[in-house]
Amino acid sequence: QKEVEQDPGPLSVPEGAIVSLNCTYSNSAFQYFMWYRQYSRKGPELLMYTYSSGNKEDGRFTAQVDKSSKYISLFIRDSQPSDSATYLCAMRNRGSTLGRLYFGRGTQLTVWP
Amino acid sequence: SAVISQKPSRDICQRGTSLTIQCQVDSQVTMMFWYRQQPGQSLTLIATANQGSEATYESGFVIDKFPISRPNLTFSTLTVSNMSPEDSSIYLCSVARAQTPEAFFGQGTRLTVV
Numbered sequence: 001q002k003e004v005e006q007d008p009g010p011l012s013v014p015e016g017a018i019v020s021l022n023c024t025y026s027n028s029a030f031q032y033f034m035w036y037r038q039y040s041r042k043g044p045e046l047l048m049y050t051y052s053s054g055n056k057e058d059g060r061f062t063a064q065v066d067k068s069s070k071y072i073s074l075f076i077r078d079s080q081p082s083d084s085a086t087y088l089c090a091m092r093n094r095g096s097t098l099g100r101l102y103f104g105r106g107t108q109l110t111v112w113p
Numbered sequence: 114s115a116v117i118s119q120k121p122s123r124d125i126c127q128r129g130t131s132l133t134i135q136c137q138v139d140s141q142v143t144m145m146f147w148y149r150q151q152p153g154q155s156l157t158l159i160a161t162a163n164q165g166s167e168a169t170y171e172s173g174f175v176i177d178k179f180p181i182s183r184p185n186l187t188f189s190t191l192t193v194s195n196m197s198p199e200d201s202s203i204y205l206c207s208v209a210r211a212q213t214p215e216a217f218f219g220q221g222t223r224l225t226v227v
Contacts, residue, residue, distance in 0.1 A: 008153065032214040043205055043218035044156075046114070051214070088156070092214065099144040099209020099216040103155040 003027050006089055006104025015113050019076040023089035023104045026070065030091040030102075033065050035074045038086045038106065047074070047087075079111045115142060119206050119219030126196055126226050133192045134222045136206030141186040146207040146216070147179070156205065162189040196226045 006023045013019055021035075032051055036044035050056045053067045062075040072091075076083055086108045090101040116139040126132050136145065145162040160168040160181055168181035183189040193200050206219040 002155075004155070006155075034215060036218075041221075041223070043117075043119075043220045046215050046217060049215055090156075090216075098211060098214075099146060099207065100158065100161065101156075101207075101216055105153065105155045 003102050004089060004091060004104045006107055008105045008107060010108040010110060012110045012112065013079055015079060015081060015111055017079050017111070019079050019083070019109060019111075021074040021076075021087050021089075021107050021109070023072050023091075024070055025072075025091060025102075027091075027093065027102070028067075028070065029093035031094040032092050033063070033072050034090040034101065035061075035063055036088040036090060038088060040085075044088055081111050081113050084110045115139060115208050115210075115217045117206060117208060117217060117219035119222055121222055122220060123223040124225070126224065128197050128226055130196055131192055131194045132196065132224060133190050134204055134206070136189045136191070136208075136219055138187045138208050142208040143186075143211045144209040144216075145183055145189045146209075147181060147189070147191045148205040148207060148218075150203040150205060150221070159191070159204075162191075193224065196224075198226045200224065201226045 004025045034049040035047045038044045053065050056063045060077045064073045086106040088106040089104040118137045120135045147159040148156040158171045159174045160170040162183040164183045180192045204222045207216045209216045
């Protein structure tokens with residue numbers, strides 16, 4: 001079993017839709033949870049991160065962490081064609097090497113006008 | 114954040130040859146990493162580049178195949194040696210600082226071995 005599982009999609013939605021992206025994980029020691037966005041032929045770009053359980057909002061993006069279920073989500077409101085990209089979840093535990101992350105496979109999202 | 118310059122951005126190489134990828138950061142960072150990203154797969158950590166000492170390799174990756182240097186706190190290189198078509202992938206440099214848990218990535222090097 002991989003430590004981080006993420007449905008690769010692809011996911012295709014119309015402009016303005018609410019998008020829900022999800023990851024599950026098996027390592028209960030994970031404490032930091034991140035979402036990266038990767039456009040085609042570009043490196044991953046950090047969108048946001050959360051520590052432990054709870055919600056975090058940044059503009060149209062909301063990240064949720066449910067440690068009891070080992071489940072994290074990223075919601076995108078009012079999705080735009082410019083949101084079309086691959087979204088990667090990543091996580092690390094507090095005691096692990098600084099910056100050493102465990103990634104999901106990424107979900108490919110297309111928002112059509 | 115950090116501004117990371119990775120060179121080359123892409124290359125097509127003959128099998129049996131070697132390619133060195135450079136990663137330059139705009140300011141000092143604590144940690145530098147090298148990842149490989151194959152189509153449809155998650156990012157796989159190759160190694161942690163340690164400043165002034167040998168890199169720490171993940172299971173399945175060896176120094177002879179992927180020698181890494183990190184002469185200072187802002188620069189690292191990854192060499193892909195004796196390349197085969199199976200080495201065709203995207204190679205990514207990543208950095209982290211002691212004060213924050215996030216990691217930041219370069220634009221990647223898209224390598225094709227023919």
